[in-house]
Amino acid sequence: MTDAAHSPVPVSEEAPIAVITGASSGIGAATARRLAAAGFRVVLTARRAERIQALADELPGARAYPLDVTDRAAVDAFAASLPSVRVLVNNAGGALGADPVATGDPADWRAMYEVNVLGVLNVTQALLPALTASGDGTVVVLSSTAGHGTYEGGGGYVAAKHGAHVLAETLRLELCGQPVRVIEIAPGMVKTEEFATTRFRGDAEKAAKVYEGVAEPLTADDVADTIEWVVTRPSHVNVDLLVVRPRAQASNTKVHRER
Template structure:
């Protein structure tokens, strides 16, 4: 495969970092973006040492001016072929009746408006490449509800709808829209952030689950989807560990 360029948001850890590694291994020049430049620099050093082609751009996807400046800096050369909208996250598990609107706003900003910001800014370059792919990392939370997840569920439903609507609006254009919706994924930060640093509560999410998904599992799926022949579009792929039958039915070993 000739060198193709992929932008990965939220590439400083977890699924984003794992996806950046997989795409770099597959021969893409990977543009690493996130807020934490120290982590991006460490990942870039790791990949460069392994002979991969990467570059680093500090980026907060909720800052539209910064996103537009990033798109201008990126330009159209080399052509941009893939955008992986991975930046996101959850905060809190309060019921709707008592949830803090600030938490809901923060989740909406990154999971919905962040996807919108980066997609709008990079869509012209993706289209100009003649073979673009937009990946939206949503969640099974974007397909079904559960108690205590109202704000995150609402935000991920928003991300899901962006992918669905884009696929309709870009029909006939040389851009694919792929949505990957993971279920239970154990990463170093997701649950810890959701429980505001409470490691005991974060660990309890995965208690008794022999093999939750890993960041590498999701990254493998993303890489597989974007490397299908150009005429093949993976509209929506739901990815769960075998132990998870739904958002609220999980087999746990006592």
Template sequence: MAAATPSAASRIAVVTGASGGIGAATARGLAEAGYRVVLTARRKDRIEALAEELNAAGHTATAYPLDVTDRAAVDEFATAFKTVGVLVNNAGGALGADPVATGDPEDWRRMYETNVIGTLHLTQALLPKLEASGDGTVVVVSSTAGHSTYEGGAGYVAAKHGAHVLAETLRLEIVGRPVRVVEIAPGMVKTDEFALTRFGGDEAKAAKVYEGVAEPLTAADVADTITWAVTRPSHVNIDLLVVRPRAQASNSKVHRER
């Protein structure tokens, strides 16, 4: 099925967490698909560099520094638009890998604030703009952690379960309105920062996550999946797409070469 060309009203795509990894790759993919991309993240220098790269390539990109956990800032951001075609809720991340018995409640709180409340903020603020476009799409980038548990991941798992339920419930609540709700749930993705951030900058621990895995997913793999889902014809809703590397059968079963 051919990719749909965005209409004039639905041409703007907002991507959160666009300063690197999946967010930056998704911005590139949507720009190539014909969207005017709005890049949001806390790291101003990163998104400005990406906007410059995309504009130099003949696309249209704007950088807007934004903390998705700051509701007042999100509401102010939303006033910049009459309509929005696509919202990619990608901002998130994991902190720590401790068991429930010793996990840091502050890490849990920060993960929930970013992965769930941040998604809620942007979705609430932009939903009227998405509906006004007549052809809107909300994308929630969750995780396979949002669908099954694993030891040492309870805080992140709980947050991503929250993101999954948000997407599933929103789809029920707005059925009949011109807005699709898509959930993309990646498995093992190797990016420059995800595992490193999770383990507080410990490079050895971060490297061990991918040890022996020949080909984990890349940010570009996930971005390609997101772009594909967004560019389906308007009547086609990809409710949930789980994407893993071939070497990963589940969150706890991964083939590692010796």
């Protein structure tokens, strides 16, 4: 899409509400812009209040709500504050470390499971009644190609994203016959401003090596584009699973790098 497609458009009070978790940067922020441009009233959640408020100020009808998705009481309070919900984009997540199983820090594994799996569970459970009541709800789970294939040094993250994949797959079975779609999007190599840097705890050199020699890794907006597309399909169309990678990446372990 051109920049014009992202231009602010008037949003009515009757416009459907889309909740996006982890909206303070990267894929979440790009998705907020895409869905706002598509006519949704977006509700942005993340722990960094200033970041989501600044983004909400850019988008007509948007609302910022500081939230830690691993805090169930806070999630329930958030759900109670919403008049309705049509779309939920479970984007909050992340990776910590790249240690082998033999030496991985259990605290890192626990933290990744908390946000990538239990965070998705918390928000989905809390908003599911409203999504169902809308008569046309959509739950999007941002997993990862890590949720579909292992790689060395990724055990904790891979385990967590497998959990997110199974959550989405099981929920789809359990909601069959209900007016709620469950869609999983599994991105491969995406270069955002924070993902790899956070994984390596601020080590910019290690983060840069992830993308070294890869001519065109995916961008946050590439993934947001797929989210907008699946969410705006006709109601009877459910995209169960969409795997999206850059052309240079054939699998989690096979990537073309230019020398």
